[in-house]
Amino acid sequence: MGNQIAVLVHTKRGEEVILDSDAHIYYYEAGGSALLAGVQLSPVKGLLTPQGPEILKKYLRPEDIHFPKTSLVCLENTFNRGGGTVLAPATMADIYELSHKQNLKVHLDGARIFNAAISLNIKVKELTCYCDSIMFCLSKGLAAPVGSLLAGTSEFIGTARKYRKILGGGMRQAGVLAAAGLIALQSVDRLKEDHANAHRLATGLSSIPGINIDLQRVQTNIIVVKVAGKVSASELVDKLAAHQIKCATFGPGIIRMVTHKDISPEDIDLVLATAKNLLT
Numbered sequence: 468m469g470n471q472i473a474v475l476v477h478t479k480r481g482e483e484v485i486l487d488s489d490a491h492i493y494y495y496e497a498g499g500s501a502l503l504a505g506v507q508l509s510p511v512k513g514l515l516t517p518q519g520p521e522i523l524k525k526y527l528r529p530e531d532i533h534f535p536k537t538s539l540v541c542l543e544n545t546f547n548r549g550g551g552t553v554l555a556p557a558t559m560a561d562i563y564e565l566s567h568k569q570n571l572k573v574h575l576d577g578a579r580i581f582n583a584a585i586s587l588n589i590k591v592k593e594l595t596c597y598c599d600s601i602m603f604c605l606s607k608g609l610a611a612p613v614g615s616l617l618a619g620t621s622e623f624i625g626t627a628r629k630y631r632k633i634l635g636g637g638m639r640q641a642g643v644l645a646a647a648g649l650i651a652l653q654s655v656d657r658l659k660e661d662h663a664n665a666h667r668l669a670t671g672l673s674s675i676p677g678i679n680i681d682l683q684r685v686q687t688n689i690i691v692v693k694v695a696g697k698v699s700a701s702e703l704v705d706k707l708a709a710h711q712i713k714c715a716t717f718g719p720g721i722i723r724m725v726t727h728k729d730i731s732p733e734d735i736d737l738v739l740a741t742a743k744n745l746l747t
């Protein structure tokens with residue numbers, strides 16, 4: 468809802484939004500931008516890589532009666548379908564500058580923006596200074612039971628509140644949930660442990676025959692595992708589930724694993740031992 472409200476506030480019907488072809492807003496939000504904001508999404512491959520600014524240049528349209536008006540660029544940091552990869556501040560800065568030159572706004576899907584900041588060892592505002600609005604989740608690695616925040620200028624938020632109400636997101640007695648959210652925000656440094664556990668899991672798994680992991684892409688708490696042996700990805704998910712180890716398929720032959728606050732280094736070692744047993 469946070470992302471969808473941002474798209475609603477930043478655009479008008481019939482306008483165009485540029486985003487990565489694997490972005491959550493494009494891939495996982497049930498076509499909401501078409502349904503709610505009535506915008507056309509322009510999915511771009513590679514936008515959320517260091518080459519993103521160069522790629523974006525090719526998609527920025529000049530004024531032409533045949534073209535939709537592009538009004539928004541959406542970024543995602545960390546990049547979920549990219550494997551939890553981090554977009555560097557310099558890349559964000561270049562995209563922000565290019566977009567603003569053309570009068571486009573930039574919205575950041577920062578569901579895991581604190582994972583990005585912790586991974587880069589910088590303050591989160593060194594990333595969020597390169598966007599006009601940001602949505603982030605309290606409920607992912609930050610481990611609150613529920614909740615996301617949308618931030619922007621006071622004018623932006625004024626309009627956003629109205630759309631939130633329209634979409635059914637107005638809440639009463641929300642302080643109960645906000646209290647959990649405050650604890651989440653005080654636990655940002657703990658994400659380091661998730662990253663260390665993810666690294667431990669990825670390096671351990673990649674030594675098992677039939678498993679392939681691009682270790683360069685294991686930058687935060689997400690591990691994308693390619694399975695190419697006797698056991699298929701979905702079979703492996705089922706077999707791990709029988710051992711109380713929960714993960715999910717992420718496309719054909721691919722499993723996504725995520726570390727979080729209730730996963731310890733000992734748990735990681737258990738996963739490694741179990742996976743080894745199942746696959747060798």
Ligand SMILES: *Cc1c(COP(=O)(O)O)cnc(C)c1O
Pocket residue numbers: 468470491492543547576578579604607
């Ligand atoms: C979780 C997530 C969201 C929000 O999705 P919900 O299903 O509405 O919680 C948005 N973007 C990214 C990248 C996410 O991982």
